[in-house]
Amino acid sequence: MFGKLAELRRRRRKRVQEIREHRRPGPPNAFTLLPWLLLGLGSFSNLIKGEAANPWIGGLGLLAFNSIYISVTFRAFDKEKRQSRTTLCLLGVLIVITYALAIGYAGNWLLFFPLLALAVGTTLRNRQLALVLLVIGGSAGFISGHEGKNPWDPWTLGYGTFISGAVTAAILTLSETVMELRSTRQELARTAVEKERLRFSRDLHDLLGHTLSVIVVKSEAARRIAPRDMDAALGQIADIETVGRQALTEIREAVTGYRDASLADELDRARSALTAAGIEPVVRQSGPPLEPQSAALLGWVVREAVTNAVRHSKASRCEITVDGTHCERVRLVIKDNGRGVGSTSPGSGLKGLTERLAAAGGSLDAGPGQRSGFRLVAELPVETAQDPCTTAELEPRE
Template sequence: MSGNGRLTRRQRRRLRREHGRPGPPGPYALLPWLLMGLGSFSNLFQGETPSPWIGGAGLLAFNSLYISVVFRGFVKEKREARATYVLLGAMAVVTFGLAIGYGGSWLLFFPLLSLACGTVLRKRWLVVTLFGLAVSACAIAVWRGDSASTPWTLAYGTFISGAVTSAILTLSETVMELRATRQELARTAVERERLRFSRDLHDLLGHTLSVIVVKSEAARRLAPRDMDAALSQVADIESVGRQALTEIREAVTGYREGSLATELDRARSALTAAGIEPSVRRSGPPLAPQTEALLGWVVREAVTNVVRHSTATRCAFEVDGNPERVRLTVTDDGRGEAAAPAPTPGIGGTGLKGLTERLATAGGSLTAGPGPAGGFVVTAELPVDAPGEENDDPASPPTLGR
């Protein structure tokens, strides 16, 4: 679609080829209506028209202007150009001159002029112009008294020709634009699902691999001294791997639900294996699934950063809630802001930035930065019953890394 939301001729042709459905009629569909001028053409050859050279020139000029205006009317850029309105005005001058000068069959040029107006004009200007043409055609027919049809029939035909032409073209163009919009929405849905899937896999694998590496290192250190403890770490690695496979399957199907309690349990295990002492304190009312999922991702992101960057020895998780809002605070005693390369001012790096945007969509907030006593502090606040995101999975994670 063009920048103004309208379809170009090339796009309309492509859509018709792709779908095999009728689109807006082309300008050639309006050319057969020029046969209405055969009566005037016949009068010229039969010598019934005074000054036949003037009449012939007028007939040639009218047909040329009609074809030019109709073809320009099917291209939006040309239809709205000043030259098109100049040609339409010249066509109106020729029509009035021939109708007043010759009457009879020449009055049938009024419906043709109306039809050309229907291809160019829209909305209020179209109604005003068609009404003026209909009244003028009726008045000239009454004044001349030699119209090929009754004045009222001529007036009605003049008005309805332009109105129906404009209505058909507008409706057809709207249908084509709706088809293009539907295709665009389908492409957007596919892109959104790809983005969700890539984010989920990135976060799931990043966190899981970090835990596996930490536990593998712990098992290697423990093996020479305590084989049972080392085997326990290996069992944890197996459990983490199986859980990762389950989460990846759920991510593929799009039905993965996060759990704050589950993430806190995993955080304890990962931090303990990394030699970091965890502590958890939780209070407050039960949380909605969307809130649980979002806070679970905050815990996962915070733990991943603590294990990767902080060199901390302790990490505390505190969940406080009231009937309206809940707050999660994650505090470590590590290197603070220096633990994350190139942090984003005020909210950390890309991972925490993505979480900030996601929580803001759900009516919450996220702050992250050095703590007053050192270390790094991540604070998330959400409504107890946080709404899900309208066009995305509320449990879908942002990109990893501070």
Template sequence: MPSLLPKLPPRGECPKAEAFPGPPANGYAFLPWLLMGTGAVIEVAKGKAGYPWLGGPGILAFAVLYGKVVFRAFDKKRRDERATFVLLGALAAVTYALGLGYGGSWLLFFPLLSLSCGAVLRDKRLGFVIMTLAVSVGVISGIRTGDPWSNMTIAYGTFMSGMVIAALLTLSETVRELRDTRQELARTAVEKERLRFSRDLHDLLGHTLSVIVVKSEAARRIAPRDLDAALGQVADIESVGRQALTEIREAVTGYREGSLATELDRARSALSAAEVEPVVRQSGPPLPAQAEALLGWVVREAVTNVVRHSAANRCDIVVDGTPERVTLTVTDNGKGAPAEPSPAPRIGGTGLKGLTERLAAAGGSLTAGPAPRTGFRVTAELPVDPKDTALDAELTTAPGNG
């Protein structure tokens, strides 16, 4: 039989994730930009540069520092380390030394320095640093060449290199974070639906099967002396089973809404079949559907615990409402707490724990523990007109969702 529970997407996968462009994986995408220094390399190779024994090692130092900086820029943790800024400072020192010493094509190292700054500095410091580099290269170019158009071109190229790269990398990281967030939200939604479905099954089947067992025992017990009464119990078992099938189908599709009156009637029938005297008292104004649905779940779970665990002969169900709040109390005179204790203080089995979370989401509360004299008591309080919209969303999407 195929599972009715939603399938969780594998970790690391997101539906249609390929629609989002991802950032470059590492600094290899920045290495081809080193070709901008080809003119300086040719000058050194042809001996046209003064002091080639300084120019050659300077180019090599620039290339090594540039590679280290851009590779560290793709690792968020390493990008923020002090060593990265030390390397960036050393790269700036080499760039200024080469530009002041040689000028001309050597000034093309400034756009590469700006690119490195844009990859590392992605905060308020970036604008000041890039502007400083652009002005600096313009001034150096003016000193070396005296050509104002050359000054503007190299300054503009330096400014745009840093700003565009910073914008692209920041955008790429934002897209990646949004993709990860989308994936996590999808996983969370599926996990919540799994939790909703498992709790619905617990509350539905736990109560229904308990009623079926109790009525079956009653039919077996009275059959030898009253066949008609036993057949009545069997008919009730058939009715409960059919109703359970309907409720399970509705729980799967998420459309089932509980009715407090219906649950109280079922509680009377289940308690009577278990030879527990039901005493039901209800007062107060009519309740909205959402509040009735939640209180219906409380009645169902509490009565199931009475039938299965209490060994009681009397159960009092009291609904006391006011225009602001409604209180539901289920008290038995049995032997005490349910058989399935929860780690949470004063709360019983899985069902009571789930109900506590449901009522809390709607602005209410649930307490469970020994009654003052003997037996066990469950008390639920709920606003008549909940201000928290979480209740409406929960009951609309999945009734009984905890």
């Protein structure tokens, strides 16, 4: 029971954390901008007391201003609607109404300028915002100075108009930026998970495909020679045990992300696997030592190609050539004299190897040989431990 309660608490904390992550910083919605409409209570009081000329016109103007202000601010919290032509037209109508009411009635009606600046701040951005706010703030100060008697009123109203729009725009811009950063962080997290899954699936395919193929080949060899030579069969079985233990180690390394195929080790394993399958291995390697990352990538290529040769080729000879004598690229060629069939299924390891090599600036070409068999060519740009342009070619090793 205590375990279930702990699990429920954990889920609740996780849900609360998700809500916090997705919550919009700053003003959550347009409702936070509605209380500012109380600035229009002075003009409404003028209408009620009959202090305003043409009260019906003033009342219609007040109703129109409030309605359009609410519509613009609500549309401003949706990016697509905010940038639409309809919203800009509504904002233009709101500007016209504000100027008409301010010029026609003055006094408390001038406080519609800060409200207009709020609507502008929620809708416009960048240079358009600055230009419009300067015009509105200057107009508010000019009309106030022309109508009022206190010399500080123009400066106060003009500054208040400008700063109300600027602060609103700054808060909403910061809010949108934070939301975009959160979205980008979540996307990066998803991408990282997808990359890790792809890495693990590739490693698992390459590891298990090769290991199981070797185990099957050696098991068949042990079954064939057991009636004639029990000691040789036991040797094959011992090899199977060694391969199985090595596979367990490699799978653990793949899970933790530290698995790299060594080219030298893979060439030795290729000889063993090909020999057990009745295929004569011929391995040639020339050039200076390779940088570990390049050697690891070529090791994966050797593992996949040899696995395909054992499974599909029906060949009697397989040649593996590593040529690193060029100044900028290393070239790996693997070809056999079999029936010219490789791993061609959509989910084969060759597709994964092609993507790996392409990410490192290399290439992979696989297909039937010119005369017979199957041929695979992999190339990589490399940085060698020594300068390959000044180092003598190493003796080929077979």
